[in-house]
Amino acid sequence: MSEPQRRGPIPGGPPAARMMMAGGPPEKLEDFKGSTKRLLGLLKPQRVFVAGALAFGAVGVFLSVLGPYLLGHATDVIFEGVIGKMLGQNLPPGVTREQAIEQLRATGQNAQADLLSGVDAVPGRGIDFDRLAEVLMWVAIIYVFAWVFGVLQGRLTTRAVQAAVYDLRQQVEEKLARLPLSYFDKQPRGEVLSRATNDTDNIAQTLQQTFAQLVTALLTIVGVLGMMFWISPLLALIALVTVPVSIWLTTVIGKRSQPQFVAQWKTTGQLNGHIEEMFTGHTLVKVFGRQDEAASVFGGHNDKLYASSFRAQFISGLIQPAMMFISNFNYVLVAVIGGLRVASGTLTLGEVQAFIQYSRQFSQPLTQVASMANLVQSGVASAERVFALLDADEQSPEPAPVALDGVRGRIAFEDVSFRYLPDKPLIENLSLTVEPGQTVAIVGPTGAGKTTLVNLLMRFYDVTGGRITLDGVDIATMPREQLREQIGMVLQDTWLFGGSIAENIGYGAASPSADLVRLAAEAAHVDGFVRMLPDGYDTKIDEEGSNVSAGQKQLITIARAFLAEPSILILDEATSSVDTRTEVLIQRAMATLRTGRTSFVIAHRLSTIRDADVILVMENGSIVEQGDHSSLLASGGAYARLYSAQFAQAVVEVD
Incomplete structure (x- = not known):
């Protein structure tokens, strides 16, 4: 089901933002081998724990492999006792085993003679329970130590895997901080979140569930194979016949299921992106009656996820029953031929019993490895998505x-040019000088480049031509953090985090005192409504700020900027969510705060820009007019037209 077409452009947004709304660029993640190698490389810093896990695993597997061989001895002790007792009933006392074999051959009972020749039975002697108890005691001791080493292996494996995934999460977090704003313009937030959370968790689960089992399975295969050749090379070769068939089946099925796992996790990211988008804007979805459309888009993504997940799990799930069939076939072959070898006296019954156990042990790790294919493919698919994030182009080095x-x-734009897309220039050869302490208002129609101008000043984007200087220093030669420490910015889109009102205001400075928070709140006219709340400044607000009004959220963010005491203020439609009277009060407070500070104000309301020192009128990325309010009105140009169309009524309301 295709996503319904969205109506209208994204106001003031770059072209990349429209790509984001359309779902972002397509992905093609197919480097299974390279991603697997890189995924295992995550464990390299934990090599000590990995080596310890391998050592404990090897000892544990060796002891586990030794167990069936000793149990075979126990079976031989019992079988020898039964045969010896039967011989004692049919032969005269004092007859030795060799004499019994000669008598059987003399009477033509060659099959019985062959069977007796492979058994260390003494005619007349029954089961040696002391020897049987000793063998069983050693078996118990071996299995206990095998369990202990298995526990130690599991602990070290868990330590290595969790440490590796911890480092991976750190890399993702640090990478997100180094990515340019253009990356997030091209990717839905839910998609980025899915890679940072769901895919990372899936990698942790895959490594945790497969690493220890895979190591144990491979060591078991090697150990069991060695014991099988020790007991009977012929039976070992028969058991090995099924291995190429198993590998071929696993490869064929794996190639068919891998693309489905890639599709599964890609669709998961798309579904999360849609859910995040709809949840963030759930009020507007209801206001415009788009619940059915949102549910329809969700249903489409959900259907795709169901289909890809079903195909991935079903196809990869075919591996285990196929391996079980091969294992059972191998079991039949070993049992039949092993029985014939016992009858011929070539092998003892205990050895055949041990070999059958080894045959099962040999098939079990093969089946286990094959059944882990779906987990491995799912994990590698997630790893590819996370690695694609880690490999994304970063912003220029600091x-x-x-x-x-x-x-x-003092801010100077010197022949600045900028474009979001290489073939579509937005700003060309723009020059502008703002003296210290000046308030510059920027007005113009949507898409004129107003917000882009301050984005360049903040270095959210780097200029494609010319330069921007701060007190004569090219900002491109300054670390972004150092530059942004000098700038306070209030956006039209408010952002609050889960915490108290005091904590949200205090976000603008490092460990501010309660008095400083209150002074900033008073300057932004936050103090009045906060004192009316039951818990005052300790009132908790959620991430969406749903328990305060839109205007109150805007006031809190303005107070946050006041507390930072920056040298430069940027106000991007900062008072758009407050009423006219509150806006006038804020403007008076800001007039005091702007003293000695350079300020950029992007706004449409007359009350915001009327008292500005310089008003810039932008159209199509260029400054078409500049001057103060009176001179621009008198010129009768672009500003006067905007005034007549947008601000005349606002003047009446304010005055």
């Missing part, structure tokens, strides 16, 4: 910090 001796706030 230069060394620049010595700034008291930032004055």
Whole structure:
């Protein structure tokens, strides 16, 4: 089911944002071998724990493999006792085993003679229970130690895997911090979150469930195979006939299921992206009556996820029953030929019993390895998606910090050019100088480049031509963190995190005191409504800020910027969510705060820009007019047209 077409452009957004809304660029993740190698490389820093797990696993497997061989001796003790007692009933006392064999051959009972020749039975002597107890005691001791080493192996394996995934999560977190804003414009947030959470968790689960089992299974195969050749090379070769068939089946089925696992996790990311988008905008979805459409899109993604998950699990699930069939076939062959070898006296009954156990032990890890194919393929598919995130192009490297001796706030745009897409210029040869302490208002129609201008100043994007300087220093030569420490920014889209109102305001500074938080709140006119709340500044708000109004959220974010005391203020439609009277009060407070600070104000309301020192009118990425409010109105140009169309009524309301 295709996603219904969205209506209308994204106001003020870059072209990449429209790609984001369309679901982002297609992915093709097919490097299974390379991703598997890289996934195992995550365990390299944990080589000590991996080596310890391998050592404990090898000892544990050796002891487990030794157990059936000793049990075979116990079977021989019992069988020899039964045969010896039967011979004692049919032969005269004192007859030795060799004499009994000669008598059987003399009477033509060659089959019985061959069977007796392979058994260390003494005519007349029954089961040696002391010897049987000793063998069983050693078997018990061996299995106990095998269990202990298995536990130690599991502990070290868990330690290595969890440490590796911990490092991977750290890499993802650090990578997200280094990615440019353009990356997030091209990717739905739910898709990025899915890679950072769901796919990472799936990698942890895959490594945890497969690494220890895979190591144990491979060691068991080697150990069991050695014992099988020790007991009977012929039976071992017969058992090995089924191995190429097993490998061929696993390979064929694995190639068919791998693309389905890739599709499964890709569709999971798309579904999470849609859920995150619909949950964030659930109020608007209901307002515009789009519940059915949202449910329809969800159903489409859900159907795709069901189909890909079903195919992936069903196809990969065919491996285990196929392996079980081969294992049972191998068991029949070994049992029949082993029985014939016992009858001929070539092998003892205990040896055949041990070999049959080894045959089962040999088939079991093969089946186990094959059955883990679906987990491995699912994990590698997730690893490919996480590695694609880790390999994404990062923002340009950070230069060394620049010595700034008291930032004055002089901003200069010198022949600046910028484009989101290489073939579509947005800003061309823009020059502008803003003196310290000036308030610059930027107005213009949607898509004129107003927000892009401040994005370039913040270095969310780097210019494609020209340069921007702060007090004569090219900002491209400054670390982004050092630059942004000098700038306070309030966006139209408010962001609050789960915590108290005081904590949200205090986010603008490092460990601010309660008095500083209150002073910032008073300056932004937050203090008045906060004191009316039951818990005051300790009132908890959620991530969406649903327990405060839109205007109150905006005031809190403005107070946060005030507390930071930056040298440069950027206000991008910062008062769009407050009423006219509150906006006037905020403007008076901001007038005081802006003293000595360079300020950029993007707004449409007259009350926001009327008192600005310089008003820039932008159209199509260029400054078409600049001046103060009175001079621009008198010129009768683009600003006057905007004033007549948008601001005349606002003047009446404010005045």
